[in-house]
Amino acid sequence: MKRIRLDFEPDEFGPEKVICVSDPSNGMQGFLVIDNTARGIGKGGIRMAPNLDLREIIRLARTMTWKNALADLPFGGAKGGILWDPASSDRERILRSYARSLRSLIPNSYVCGLDMGLSENDAAVIVDELCDRKAATGKPAFLGGINYDQLGLTGFGVVRAILVALEERKIPVVNASISIQGFGAVGRAVARFAAEQRMKVVAVSDICGAIADPEGLNVDALIEEWQKQGTIAGFAAAKPIPLGAEMTISCDVFSPCAKEDTVDLEVAQKIQARIVVEGANMAVTPQAQERLAQRDILYIPDVIANVGGVIGAYIEYVDGSAQTAFERIRKTVDNNVRKILEEAKHQGISIREAGMAMARERVIEAMKAKGIWKRRPIGE
Ligand code: NAD
Numbered sequence: 311m312k313r314i315r316l317d318f319e320p321d322e323f324g325p326e327k328v329i330c331v332s333d334p335s336n337g338m339q340g341f342l343v344i345d346n347t348a349r350g351i352g353k354g355g356i357r358m359a360p361n362l363d364l365r366e367i368i369r370l371a372r373t374m375t376w377k378n379a380l381a382d383l384p385f386g387g388a389k390g391g392i393l394w395d396p397a398s399s400d401r402e403r404i405l406r407s408y409a410r411s412l413r414s415l416i417p418n419s420y421v422c423g424l425d426m427g428l429s430e431n432d433a434a435v436i437v438d439e440l441c442d443r444k445a446a447t448g449k450p451a452f453l454g455g456i457n458y459d460q461l462g463l464t465g466f467g468v469v470r471a472i473l474v475a476l477e478e479r480k481i482p483v484v485n486a487s488i489s490i491q492g493f494g495a496v497g498r499a500v501a502r503f504a505a506e507q508r509m510k511v512v513a514v515s516d517i518c519g520a521i522a523d524p525e526g527l528n529v530d531a532l533i534e535e536w537q538k539q540g541t542i543a544g545f546a547a548a549k550p551i552p553l554g555a556e557m558t559i560s561c562d563v564f565s566p567c568a569k570e571d572t573v574d575l576e577v578a579q580k581i582q583a584r585i586v587v588e589g590a591n592m593a594v595t596p597q598a599q600e601r602l603a604q605r606d607i608l609y610i611p612d613v614i615a616n617v618g619g620v621i622g623a624y625i626e627y628v629d630g631s632a633q634t635a636f637e638r639i640r641k642t643v644d645n646n647v648r649k650i651l652e653e654a655k656h657q658g659i660s661i662r663e664a665g666m667a668m669a670r671e672r673v674i675e676a677m678k679a680k681g682i683w684k685r686r687p688i689g690e
Pocket residue numbers: 458459464491492493494495496497515516517518553554567568569570572589590591616619
């Protein structure tokens with residue numbers, strides 16, 4: 311059989327659709343990748359950047375297939391990309407053009423979300439352009455949006471994962487110490503919900519610096535400092551420590567909530583925490599994950615711990631309340647972490663492998679139910 315030569319290889323899961331759109335009249339160029347819709351319509355954010363690689367969008371769409379399945383949502387995986395500088399003044403015109411060009415797919419086959427370069431105002435623009443409130447999530451409150459970052463939904467889920475991990479390691483929650491890297495939407499919420507559980511936040515950092523107090527930092531005062539100064543680095547009621555030292559400080563739990571690849575092999579070798587729970591995506595490199603396992607440090611990966619945002623997006627999509635979102639995150643993360651810990655022990659595999667196996671199983675089950683599951687990769 312003659313096959314089209316592509317720059318990527320579809321496999322037994324997808325992608326189902328790879329769409330390139332452009333409008334020569336205004337210079338808009340973009341992609342939409344719908345990876346797998348066995349569990350529901352495609353869902354994933356749109357990224358806006360001057361340089362985007364289609365293969366990267368394809369990879370991110372696949373990640374969304376697993377993430378939505380792990381979050382147990384009736385959504386498939388998808389990702390959008392617009393090749394444009396998000397800081398430019400005519401971004402709205404380009405975004406409108408992108409949404410218009412995908413009108414036949416949004417929202418029946420794809421629901422837009424926010425990714426790098428897009429904010430809630432952009433979700434409102436998409437909804438306005440397509441005259442459909444279901445076209446996007448991440449909308450402002452007046453359009454029925456749930457502000458995930460303000461509510462701290464992702465951080466809430468990360469703390470739920472931490473609580474199950476503490477139980478697993480038989481560490482009492484009250485006074486358990488935690489160090490948090492990054493004091494953005496995720497890191498702040500982790501600090502807030504950990505303090506609510508009466509854990510001790512012993513160190514935090516942001517891009518400007520790191521601070522520590524073994525007796526526990528006052529999280530409310532820390533958030534106030536951040537609101538006033540835009541950084542916690544100069545917080546007077548704590549001792550400054552070198553940036554990066556928050557990762558290896560003595561504590562029960564370390565939660566990297568800043569960006570990808572901060573925990574490499576060298577850091578993993580020095581970590582003193584007994585539990586590492588990933589708030590940021592891909593903060594712990596694969597080699598570091600291996601080293602943590604060898605050192606018997608319990609590591610809960612991003613795809614299991616930071617699903618709060620995607621669950622929030624689903625709740626917004628079905629017009630649910632913030633309260634429903636918290637409740638669903640609590641149930642999902644608690645169940646997933648428990649099941650995955652058990653599965654990892656039972657099968658002698660890593661926690662990430664157990665998570666991936668659970669996601670694949672859920673997607674395969676949905677594909678079987680639709681009669682579309684073929685074990686062998688396409689083209690073989
Ligand atoms: P953010 O931009 O609000 O905050 C990032 C924080 O990390 C800032 O405080 C920044 O100063 C700090 N930082 C950056 N580099 C650092 C470094 N080298 N050392 C210490 N601190 C550093 O971002 P966010 O929304 O909190 O997201 C953080 C991470 O979590 C990202 O990887 C994001 O993709 C991921 N994530 C976010 C959500 C969400 O709901 N916001 C959901 C899933 C995953």
